[in-house]
Amino acid sequence: MAKRLDFQxxxxxxxxxxxxLDLGCGDGALLRYLRETRNTTGYGVEIxxxxxxxxxANDVDVIxxxxxxxLSGFESASFDYVLxxxxxxxxxxxxxxxxEMMRVARQGIVTFPNFGHWRHRFDxxxxxxxxxxxxxxQWFDTPNIHLCTLHDFELLCARLxxxxxxxxxxxxxxxxxxxxxxxxGSLAIYRFESNLAxx
Amino acid sequence: MSFASSLPLRCGGAIERYALMYETYGAxxxxxxxxxxxxxxxxxxxxxAGYYADDSKNIGWWDNLIGPGKPLDTERFFVVGVNNLGxxxxxxGPASINEATGKQYGASFPVVTVEDWVEAQARLADQLGIExxxxxxxxxxxxxxxxxxxxxYPQRVANALVIAAAPKLSAQNIAFNEVARQAxxxxxxxxxGDYYAHGVVPRRGxxxxxxxxxxxxxxxxxxxxxxxxxxxxxxxxxxxxxxxxIESYLRYQGDKFADYFDANTYLRITKxxxxxxxxxxxxxxxxxxxxxxxxxxxxxxxxxxxxxSPARSREIVKALLxxxxxxxxAEITAPHGHDAFLMEDTQYHxxxxxYFERMARELGV
Numbered sequence: 001m002a003k004r005l006d007f008q009x010x011x012x013x014x015x016x017x018x019x020x021l022d023l024g025c026g027d028g029a030l031l032r033y034l035r036e037t038r039n040t041t042g043y044g045v046e047i048x049x050x051x052x053x054x055x056x057a058n059d060v061d062v063i064x065x066x067x068x069x070x071l072s073g074f075e076s077a078s079f080d081y082v083l084x085x086x087x088x089x090x091x092x093x094x095x096x097x098x099x100e101m102m103r104v105a106r107q108g109i110v111t112f113p114n115f116g117h118w119r120h121r122f123d124x125x126x127x128x129x130x131x132x133x134x135x136x137x138q139w140f141d142t143p144n145i146h147l148c149t150l151h152d153f154e155l156l157c158a159r160l161x162x163x164x165x166x167x168x169x170x171x172x173x174x175x176x177x178x179x180x181x182x183x184x185g186s187l188a189i190y191r192f193e194s195n196l197a198x199x
Numbered sequence: 200m201s202f203a204s205s206l207p208l209r210c211g212g213a214i215e216r217y218a219l220m221y222e223t224y225g226a227x228x229x230x231x232x233x234x235x236x237x238x239x240x241x242x243x244x245x246x247x248a249g250y251y252a253d254d255s256k257n258i259g260w261w262d263n264l265i266g267p268g269k270p271l272d273t274e275r276f277f278v279v280g281v282n283n284l285g286x287x288x289x290x291x292g293p294a295s296i297n298e299a300t301g302k303q304y305g306a307s308f309p310v311v312t313v314e315d316w317v318e319a320q321a322r323l324a325d326q327l328g329i330e331x332x333x334x335x336x337x338x339x340x341x342x343x344x345x346x347x348x349x350x351x352y353p354q355r356v357a358n359a360l361v362i363a364a365a366p367k368l369s370a371q372n373i374a375f376n377e378v379a380r381q382a383x384x385x386x387x388x389x390x391x392g393d394y395y396a397h398g399v400v401p402r403r404g405x406x407x408x409x410x411x412x413x414x415x416x417x418x419x420x421x422x423x424x425x426x427x428x429x430x431x432x433x434x435x436x437x438x439x440x441x442x443x444x445i446e447s448y449l450r451y452q453g454d455k456f457a458d459y460f461d462a463n464t465y466l467r468i469t470k471x472x473x474x475x476x477x478x479x480x481x482x483x484x485x486x487x488x489x490x491x492x493x494x495x496x497x498x499x500x501x502x503x504x505x506x507x508s509p510a511r512s513r514e515i516v517k518a519l520l521x522x523x524x525x526x527x528x529a530e531i532t533a534p535h536g537h538d539a540f541l542m543e544d545t546q547y548h549x550x551x552x553x554y555f556e557r558m559a560r561e562l563g564v
Contacts (some may be wrong), residue, residue: 019523043520049546052529056553059560061495063516063528073517 018080024087028060071100079105089144107193116149116182150182166191209312220289221281225273233564234277234329238337238344244288247280270552285311285467293463306392336360338540349492356494363540365511367476376469379408406453418503418536485518495525501539
């Protein structure tokens with residue numbers, strides 16, 4: 001688990017002892033990793049029964065609610081970081097979630113599969129919907145409804161008046177991509193905060 | 200177990216001497232760190248699991264959850280079930296003899312509250328040598344006791360399992376309770392609560408109270424699924440005796456209940472429900488009420504529960520989150536309504552198993 005570069009990247013951005021909210025926490029592996037390596041506190045949010053169960057088994061505190069309904073159960077500014085790991089592409093109202101993230105936490109960290117990856121572009125040029133390691137679904141059974149490229153995400157950040165603090169892009173082999181990230185990157189990891197923070 | 204020291208009550212009065220009926224399962228470990236208190240709801244008792252050697256039909260009310268190898272594994276945990284004060288399953292209640300008068304308490308038995316029950320349970324824990332429970336758990340009214348434990352005795356509860364709960368009753372909840380109470384109190388056999396002396400029981404009232412209660416425990420869908428509009432004899436008879444299966448079911452449940460349950464106990468338990476409102480003393484802030492809690496919480500609700508809906512559990516979760524208390528919340532998709540907390544369900548029992556596993560790891564039991 002510790003070998004996962006996306007986990008390590010996120011860990012390096014998080015202050016020790018921080019209070020973290022992980023939206024779409026899956027089996028809780030990331031929160032557990034952060035707790036073990038950064039002594040963080042906090043909660044996961046998950047809707048799926050099996051994942052809720054896995055999170056509890058993983059010693060992670062998990063709240064079973066639907067992200068689509070917003071985060072009204074969480075007070076404003078109650079977390080240091082809010083994570084949205086490989087989830088933004090699967091929610092209906094991605095913009096609302098981003099706004100809610102900035103309401104409840106000081107900084108946001110989002111990871112998503114880069115739709116601009118050359119393989120995806122190539123598939124589309126071939127006239128097919130992309131299927132890849134990062135996007136392993138067929139068009140008819142995919143949970144992913146809001147796919148975007150690095151450029152697209154950065155435009156959303158600008159629209160929401162968010163300042164990107166860090167960006168790390170990984171390729172399919174979990175290596176950091178430094179050149180042509182929007183073409184060669186498979187997974188994007190962003191850290192951002194509101195330009196209005198502290199004002 | 201008998202207690203000779205006076206127990207002050209929230210109503211201002213006190214009970215001088217009382218007994219609590221309890222049952223234990225499994226063994227208390229040397230560190231006394233593996234005890235789990237199971238609190239009962241409206242009509243249940245200290246008999247939470249298993250059956251008696253001489254009574255194989257009397258199975259514990261939460262037997263599908265508690266026992267060797269079950270989610271609450273009695274081979275690892277020491278489980279305590281207790282009949283609450285004012286009950287009618289062996290603990291001191293309205294039908295008990297008041298030693299001061301030599302007569303049954305009847306109407307004079309005080310109105311007890313969730314907080315009073317927790318005080319009494321804490322004294323039982325003292326006697327059993329349990330300084331701190333690994334967990335206090337319950338469903339419905341039992342969950343309110345678990346919540347109250349975490350507030351009243353923060354140091355004595357490592358985990359609180361709050362299942363199918365509400366932080367306080369709604370007006371509709373109280374309304375149903377009031378109908379049940381009126382059914383009992385307007386029964387001519389009630390005699391102002393002193394029916395024991397008359398050698399009668401307000402059966403009709405109890406029966407009605409149970410029938411109305413039962414409607415609130417089941418979901419519309421579950422009732423339709425189970426009974427539909429099925430007729431007992433297949434035809435409409437144009438009379439007022441039992442025709443629909445649901446009528447037969449409710450009458451059967453009512454009769455069964457009236458055979459064993461005490462009407463005065465029922466009145467008091469519904470009052471304990473109505474009065475439960477830990478936020479009240481904190482300017483209506485549940486967050487402030489729960490601030491002193493030190494326990495880790497597991498909150499569980501059921502989608503089809505309209506008596507204490509998931510939204511009510513989420514109020515509790517929000518108050519815990521606002522305090523940054525440790526909490527997990529599972530919303531179980533279940534068709535049965537409020538009674539789902541008593542049913543076997545893969546996800547529900549899976550969540551409880553995983554949570555108890557985690558507790559066992561943390562406590563080293």
